[in-house]
Amino acid sequence: MRRCGGAVMPALAVCVSAAAVLLLWPWDSGSALGLRSFILLAGRLLLVLALLTLIISVVIPWFQSYSLTQARSSLVAVPEDEQERRQRLARKEQQERLSEKTSYYLENVIKPREEMKLRKQEEHFYQMTGQNWKLTQGQRLGEDESVVHESGGGEMGLETPSKEALRKRKLPEHATKPAPPSEPVRQKKGLVLPEEPMETTEGVVTVALRCPSGRVFRRRFLKSFSSQVLLDWMMKLGYHTAIYTLCTPYPRRHLKVGHDLTLEHVGIATDTVLNVEETIPCD
Template sequence: MEQYAGLVCRWLAQGFLALATLTFVIQWLLPRGRKYFRYQQSSEESTTGRGDNSDEERKTRMRQKLQQEHTQKANSYKERILAPREEAKRVQKEEEFEKFLGPAWKGQGHSLGGADSKESDSAGVGGESPPNRSAARRRKLLEEHTSSPRDVKTKTVKAKPVIKLPDEPEEGEKNCVNVILRTPIGKQCSRRFLHTHTVKVLLDFMATLGFSQTYYTISMSYPRLNLSEHLNKTMWEMGFQRQVTLNVEEKDT
């Protein structure tokens, strides 16, 4: 019995010692394990953040590169085509203006009254004109001066149509686009429109700036497109999103 009691006491002592050792090991490893897992998690988050930033930077560089290419193409088109066209129109207008400033027209004049005045002149030289002829001439002059005002055709003046633009959306509106118009005189005018507005509204806006739709139109620089041919399309269908720059140009005559 004493031997069994000694063995039990020895086993209990070994169990308590093992339990104490295990508790010590757990208390020592647990903080360090938490610290290690936190470090790994922060490393993964920083790596993910750097990846997102690099993707955003790459997209920004691509957008800037495309914008630069579009600007270069637009400037090249302006130098090669628009500038010579504007110069030719200016020279043509100067030539037409010089024609009106040239010497006045000169030619052989005709006496007023036609054959009656010639007959009266010849009659005045040789003698008096016949009474019936002079009476007919006086009656004709009297009829011309006493004609009824109803016989005169009155010109009807057409009233100019009043252009009314839709209300301008608030700045920061989700479904709106900021349109910038570059005019031939070098001035830029901007206004906000909704994506549901049609291209016809842009031409009306151009007319309010003093550029008649009869002689002027709006076009895109790149790709080259005349908006007068797409009046019923909406700005969203034309691909206008947040901001777009367009050109006001004279129509080809």
Template sequence: MASRGVIGVFLLSALPLLCLELRRGIPDLGIKDLILLCGRVFLLLALLTLIISMTTSLFNSFKSSQTYLKEEEEKNEKRQKLVRKKQQEAQGEKGDEEIVLENASLTSFETTNREAAKRRNLAKPLTEVSPSAEQPSQKQVPDLPEEPSETTEEVVTVALRCLGGKVLRRRFFKSWSSQVLFDWMMKIGYHTSLYGLSTSFPRRPLEVAQDQSLADIGITVDTVLNVEEKEQSN
């Protein structure tokens, strides 16, 4: 519609020129001259039409590209919003799962503690001994000899792995009585009526005696011993 309006404007502007030429050439104007004049006018109109068509095509193409870019930007914005929404939902679900796992872990921990307490209560009558054996008084726990220094010769280091996983270390002379190991165990709270000692590898109960030294029972190098609970008979 725009191109037709422009062509019409050019036609109207060309009419005065045509009339002027006709007026100037009326005395000598022949059929041949009239045909040439009309040809020039039509050639001019064709050239103007071509220019207008090309200009209109370029304008429409530019406008279409702008519209396409705008549509693509809107689509990208929609995609980004959708992706952000999904990420937020996923993070929300992940947070809920973490809360559920934490609650489940807490519940499992509490259940384990209750079951362990029940087992201890059930096993208590089987392992009951006299009060003096369970909780020895301070007089019953012998004093340990002074620990030798690291630079002293004929000294071994014994590591005592307790039931809770704690490891204690102490140095002893190889010539000391092996009974000192049980004295040490009682000193840290494990009575000999309920607990014993065993070697790590190979695993075997450790036999000690007052008249046998550490070297006599095989402790001549640094050694790891385990505190183990004795099996109580009914």
């Protein structure tokens, strides 16, 4: 900029000198200026000012751009290795800043949020499974007793360590007294079905029970088995004899069974289908 200013100042000086010459030059031969000469002089003055303005507006930017170009060219070029090293340092610093921000966010935001979420899930699990006692802090065994003994006063303070230990080891009465003998539990008699014979065994029949639910159960019996086995089988499937009974499909009638009647005696000599129905009189 200093160089530009030094170059512009002579140009301005030249322009001002030219303007002074134009103003002081005797344009008419007469000694006095008339109206016409004054108008011409004023026009020339305006023309000189316009010329000066044009020169200043064109020359000064040109000198400024020229000075900037010279200043840029005078700068020492940075080597490529130095540029790459600076770029690597800048990238490394940026990555370190990002890593610090990420670690701070993980430590102060994400980790507490995950711990709170895990704690809520654990509390919900214990509440659903009825294990709320796991959510309490708990206390050491005998801790309450020691607090009571310390606040008890004079009598507790007179106990010797051996007596105090004996008192703490003393079990409650319900743990030392034997429990009253309870009534013997009657074992419930289970329904036992005879083993299912092979298909090739002589006298084997297949009985199918059509239940009210629509399911059909099949089983093999010997014709010599007691007909009571059919009722036992029905009860084992979940249909009590007080509510349900066995009926033949056609003709529809109750199947009379008993311990002294075999399957062959009640009419089951071949493969048969029986209906499990509610206890309603059948025709």
